[in-house]
Amino acid sequence: MTGPAVLAHGGHAAEGPGWLPLFPVVVLAGVYLLAAVRDQRGWDHRRTAAWLAGCALLAVAVGPLGQLSDDPRGHMAQHLLLGMLAPLGLVLGAPVTLLLRVSPPSVRRATGRLLRSRALHLLAHPVTAALLTTGGLALVLLTPLYARAEQQPALHHALHLHYLAAGYLFAWSLAGPDPAPRRPGLAVRIGALIGAAAGHSVLAKYLYAHAETLPPGLTDRDPEAFRSAAQLMYYGGDLAELLLAVALFATWYTRPRRSRPRPVRLIKTFASPKDDSVTRTS
Incomplete structure (x- = not known):
């Protein structure tokens, strides 16, 4: 479904302390827990469980799986977690709602302005988010960007951030419980999910069929390993998309319903030959 599904970066695992990538994940979990405890109305x-599950998946992706340096299948599993499964847990944690409940009025006003901004509305539209995720995956697989990221750590980490951000935006645009002004209706969101799933499946099959040449620019490749990675991408993506569909329908079903006015019926009375009035009753 999304761009985070593939990227094998040989040689980066040994750079820096092994615990360093886990630090931001610990910060995310800790700040959220402090805010949840601070919420006087009871969070x-x-x-909280959904957010911590998302953080745990992130920790696995950047921790144990991040230490793998030469196996595309391990990196495929890493990025399935990083960009498809972890964002769903983070989105279901409703961090924006929690922020609005515990922050001062000035922060709430700033957050509201951001949520109503045209830029965020464009980025968080399901179609735009689907293009960012699936399009990002296609860009990595079909261009020399993959090979360059193997040699440039800064580009490697920038792609990771893009994958996580794009995956979060896509999950939020479809199934986020947080407030999202002008969010499209259910039909648009389902269409975006189906389109992204189809694009993800096509790219996985294309990678499998052209494992000898894709991604381009690599000087040392194992076609069989990339075929196995493509299979993991295909079936792992199906699982992530199924979970996202379940979250989408669950969020839609449990959303607050606005009270609807009762229909007004027109009843013509014939109590008297002279009474030709029409009475409105609700």
């Missing part, structure tokens, strides 16, 4: 423990 939903299910939201």
Whole structure:
């Protein structure tokens, strides 16, 4: 479904302390827990569990799987977690709602302005988010960007951030419980999910069929390893898309319903030959 599904970066695992990538994940989990404890009205423990599950998946992606340096299958699993599964847990944690509940009025006003901004509305539209995720994956697989990222750590980490951000935006645009002004209707979101899933499947099959030449620019490749990675991408993506579809329908079903006015019926009375009035009753 999304761009985070593939990127093998040989040689980067040994750079820097092994615990360093886990530090931002620990910060995300700790700040969220402090905010949840601070919420005087009582924060939903299910939201906390979802956020911590997302952080745990991120920790696995940048920790144990991040130490692998030469196996495309390990990196495929890493990025399935990083850009498809972890964002869903983070989104279901409703961090924006929690922020609005515990922050001062000035922060709430700034957050509201950001949520209503045209730029965020464009980026968080399901179609735009689908293009960012699936399009990012296609860009990596079909151009020398993959090979360059193997040699440039800064580009490697920038792509990771893009994958995580794009995956979060896509999950939020489809199934986010957080407030999202002008969010499209259910039909648009389902269409975006189906389109992204189809694009993800096509790219996985294309990688499998052209493992001898894709990604371009590599001087040392193992076609069989990339075929196995493509299979993991295909079936792992199916699982992530299924979970996202379940979250989409669950969020839609449990959304607050606005009270609808009762229909007004027109009843013509014939109590008297002279009474030809029409009475409105609700």
